[in-house]
Amino acid sequence: MLIMNGPVDDAGHEDPGHPERPDRLRAVVSGVEDLHLGDDLTLVEPYTATRAELTRVHEGSYLDELGAFCYEGGGNIDEDTYATYDSWSLAQYAAGAGLAVVEEMRRHDGAVGFIATRPPGHHALRDRAMGFCLLNNIAVTAAALTGEGERVLILDWDVHHGNGTQSIFWNDPNVLYVSTHQWPLYPGSGGAREIGGPDALGLTVNLPLPAGATGDVVRQALDQVASPVVDQFDPTWVLVSAGYDAHRLDPLAELALSGGDFAALAAMAAGFAPRPGRLAFFLEGGYDLSALRGSVAATLGAVVGSDFRPEEPTTGGLGVDEVHRAQSERGVALRIALGSDPGEDFL
Amino acid sequence: MNQPLRTIAVGFDGSPSAELAVRWSFALARQLDARVVLVHAVGLLQRLEGADAPERFLESVHRLADEVGFDRRRLGWHVTDGDACSVLLRATDEPIGADLLVVGSRGQGVHAGLMLGSTSLQLAERATIPLVIVPAGRDAD
Numbered sequence A: 001m002l003i004m005n006g007p008v009d010d011a012g013h014e015d016p017g018h019p020e021r022p023d024r025l026r027a028v029v030s031g032v033e034d035l036h037l038g039d040d041l042t043l044v045e046p047y048t049a050t051r052a053e054l055t056r057v058h059e060g061s062y063l064d065e066l067g068a069f070c071y072e073g074g075g076n077i078d079e080d081t082y083a084t085y086d087s088w089s090l091a092q093y094a095a096g097a098g099l100a101v102v103e104e105m106r107r108h109d110g111a112v113g114f115i116a117t118r119p120p121g122h123h124a125l126r127d128r129a130m131g132f133c134l135l136n137n138i139a140v141t142a143a144a145l146t147g148e149g150e151r152v153l154i155l156d157w158d159v160h161h162g163n164g165t166q167s168i169f170w171n172d173p174n175v176l177y178v179s180t181h182q183w184p185l186y187p188g189s190g191g192a193r194e195i196g197g198p199d200a201l202g203l204t205v206n207l208p209l210p211a212g213a214t215g216d217v218v219r220q221a222l223d224q225v226a227s228p229v230v231d232q233f234d235p236t237w238v239l240v241s242a243g244y245d246a247h248r249l250d251p252l253a254e255l256a257l258s259g260g261d262f263a264a265l266a267a268m269a270a271g272f273a274p275r276p277g278r279l280a281f282f283l284e285g286g287y288d289l290s291a292l293r294g295s296v297a298a299t300l301g302a303v304v305g306s307d308f309r310p311e312e313p314t315t316g317g318l319g320v321d322e323v324h325r326a327q328s329e330r331g332v333a334l335r336i337a338l339g340s341d342p343g344e345d346f347l
Numbered sequence B: 001m002n003q004p005l006r007t008i009a010v011g012f013d014g015s016p017s018a019e020l021a022v023r024w025s026f027a028l029a030r031q032l033d034a035r036v037v038l039v040h041a042v043g044l045l046q047r048l049e050g051a052d053a054p055e056r057f058l059e060s061v062h063r064l065a066d067e068v069g070f071d072r073r074r075l076g077w078h079v080t081d082g083d084a085c086s087v088l089l090r091a092t093d094e095p096i097g098a099d100l101l102v103v104g105s106r107g108q109g110v111h112a113g114l115m116l117g118s119t120s121l122q123l124a125e126r127a128t129i130p131l132v133i134v135p136a137g138r139d140a141d
């Protein structure tokens, strides 16, 4: 069964010509419809995250400022990021959707969650909007879960590094953050040497990949570098920052994945979960509408059971050397942080 | 200040406000015999404008340098992917090694008077080297 947040009218969060636009969500919904799930699809009522739920991951003063800015009509927050009069309430819906979906998942055996909202969230910092993101949606749900004693793996396969999520959980021993992303690329963070704060050493896993990397390379990076960390961390929940801008058709980046690769990645994510019913996907980026539709269907079809046939997975691209380099840089950074290596060969 | 100021890093996004910051930096650099490194952050949306967008910025910077007679050999140009604030904060590191950051008071297309996304205010909070914010002139609006 797929449990998804019910629709809200998001037309008010739009800046003409901006790629983060309402049509994205329509493409996503079409992708879900392509699975013909019938009674196996449950929509939950829209839910607005409360201030208490938001302040687990955001500064209260930032929430006040963002709310006031939208109330006054909004505008450009930085050269990439906009907000409108409606953005504040839509961002609160986006941040609350994961909470409502997780609650509903607990009432069903083995359900998969899908949170299809905008604006996206993984660039949003505690005190700052950036990279099209206003509130960090996945972080709001992850923080609610850790507050209940859960250990949460966040797997972020958006083509951009989720700097906001990484920074929010940098020193949190109950969250493992794993990101595959193109590098160099916005926002510029996400090097393999970024491994987490003193209380969470090793619980940030960054796998930067070059332009042209294919799906097999992304899977190899996860298998080789992230899997052992996931096994050791032993998550009780798996949340995925599912951006689809790593698709080869996406206009904002140059990774070379296909819909079939997202099916394979979704299956890997399911393998990281301790048991069925502990896996939820959060929409992040993805700006080519047909790629978005096909990749969403591929992702969810792989984990809910469906006869949807995605594009073929991709192989043979660049990045194998970078995976090995990330692994060794990470190892050296860990040894230095733990004080067991003077790090001469590293510096 | 004990050490001489050798390298001035200026945030440059092509906006009128950034041009003022560049002019101010050229004037200071000439007095101090310092280098000026223009730092340009490639954001998310700039990817849609094509790969030659930074080159167009470089042309306008060269034009500015020639206009005020600033020696191009003392001028550096650093383009990197990221948001403006993080990229400028890293200008203290190699290869730039800046001793001073200079920015305009308002970025390209950004809402006037907004604290929320203001690169200059965020830098003021986080910079580890001195920062100069060059205000927009009255007639620059």
Ligand SMILES: [Zn+2]
Pocket: A158, A159, A160, A243, A245, A284, A285, A286
């Ligand atoms: Zn993205």
